[in-house]
Amino acid sequence: MKNIRIYILALLAVGGFAGCQKTNDPGQISMQKATGEFWVMLYYNGDEQYPAPLKLSTVNTSTDKDSIWIDQLAEPYIGFQLRAGINMQDLTFASPTNTENLYATSKAKWITNPNTYVPDAATITEGKIMHKAAHSTTGVVTDSIYFKIKFSDDPTTYEMKGTGTTNWPEDDF
Numbered sequence: 001m002k003n004i005r006i007y008i009l010a011l012l013a014v015g016g017f018a019g020c021q022k023t024n025d026p027g028q029i030s031m032q033k034a035t036g037e038f039w040v041m042l043y044y045n046g047d048e049q050y051p052a053p054l055k056l057s058t059v060n061t062s063t064d065k066d067s068i069w070i071d072q073l074a075e076p077y078i079g080f081q082l083r084a085g086i087n088m089q090d091l092t093f094a095s096p097t098n099t100e101n102l103y104a105t106s107k108a109k110w111i112t113n114p115n116t117y118v119p120d121a122a123t124i125t126e127g128k129i130m131h132k133a134a135h136s137t138t139g140v141v142t143d144s145i146y147f148k149i150k151f152s153d154d155p156t157t158y159e160m161k162g163t164g165t166t167n168w169p170e171d172d173f
Contacts, residue, residue, distance in 0.1 A: 031060035034068050034086050034093070034129055038145045039173055040162030042078070050077050053162060053173045056145070058129070068093065070124065070147075079103045079118045080151075084127060093127035098152050119151035134163035136171040 039053035057071045061083065070093075071081045081102040086093040098121040127147035134144035142164035150157045165171065 031065075031068060031086070031088070033131070034088065034091055035059050036129075036143055037165040038143070038162045039165060040145065040160045043159040043161070044156055049158065054078065055165075056160070056162065058145070070095075070127075076113050077116060079116050080122055082122055082124060084124050086127075091129040091131075093124070093129075093147070095122070095124040097123050099123065119153055121152035123150045123152075124148065125150075136163055136166045136168075138166075138168065138170050140166045140168070140171065142166060 035058050038056045038058070040056045041053055042049040054077065055073050057069075057073060059069045059071065061067045061069060066088075067083055067085050069081055070084055072079055079101075082095055082099045084093045084095040084099070100121050101119055103118050104120045125148045128145070130144040130146075132141050132143065134142050136142050144161070144163055146159070146161040148157050148159055
């Protein structure tokens with residue numbers, strides 16, 4: 001009789017654990033596929049404009065719905081933080097014409113390099129994040145990013161493209 005009770009309790013416990021399913025993870029964001037860090041190069045007519053890759057981040061906005069922040073992290077050559085709308089189905093993004101650069105509006109007092117270019121605004125077009133479409137310098141499969149950018153005080157349209165970071169020191173620049 002005692003063995004039957006233990007057997008029934010064990011079945012109830014297993015059934016109870018099996019019935020528990022985690023339906024949401026409070027640590028998850030709906031924009032997770034669109035967020036990350038990238039090493040990017042700036043191009044004009046196919047020519048690199050800076051000697052080394054620039055670090056760029058895409059992060060969710062506070063509404064976590066249909067837009068992201070594109071943040072170039074302001075050093076060493078150029079600094080911008082722009083809001084861009086994003087289509088989560090195909091991970092394409094673009095910004096409205098002359099989106100305000102938050103680094104310019106805050107006067108970016110923390111930028112230490114006096115040669116850093118901080119435009120007032122910019123327009124991003126043809127933006128896309130592609131999952132597992134690139135390789136890091138050591139050959140690790142990473143995400144890829146591409147977009148065109150035009151700064152408010154420069155008539156030139158540039159391209160930015162690059163690969164996702166791996167957080168391994170040997171893949172950093």
